Amino acid sequence: MPGSRWGSFVADAGAAHILHEPGNPAHRCRIEHDASTLLVHLSGEDGDGWTALAVDRTTRRWAVGQARTQLAAATRAMDQLRAQHPEDPAE
Secondary structure: OOOOOOOOOEEEOOEEEEEEEOOEEEEEEEEEEOOOEEEEEEEOOOOOOEEEEEEEOOOOOEEEEEEOOHHHHHHHHHHHHHHHOOOOOOO
16 A cells, blocks of 8 residues: 555654654653563553553563553553462462
8 A cells, every 4th residue: 555654653862761653742652661561651643541551571461451641551451461360379
């Protein structure tokens, strides 16, 4: 299809941890990680609302949360991920 190339998100020099779509700075992406989890935050096209993807680094299990705020979406994704594999109470 003509004109249907994939694009990339880019970082501003002053905020390298936050990516945005070229020509649409309201459409943002942020990636966080710790020793056990990758967390990808993606804003709506117009900057409203968030989708968060949580990925367990060991098992590659994943969960998605959506909400009006970035924190609420991330919390939903993390809660769903933990619910998939609750900690063993014997540990």
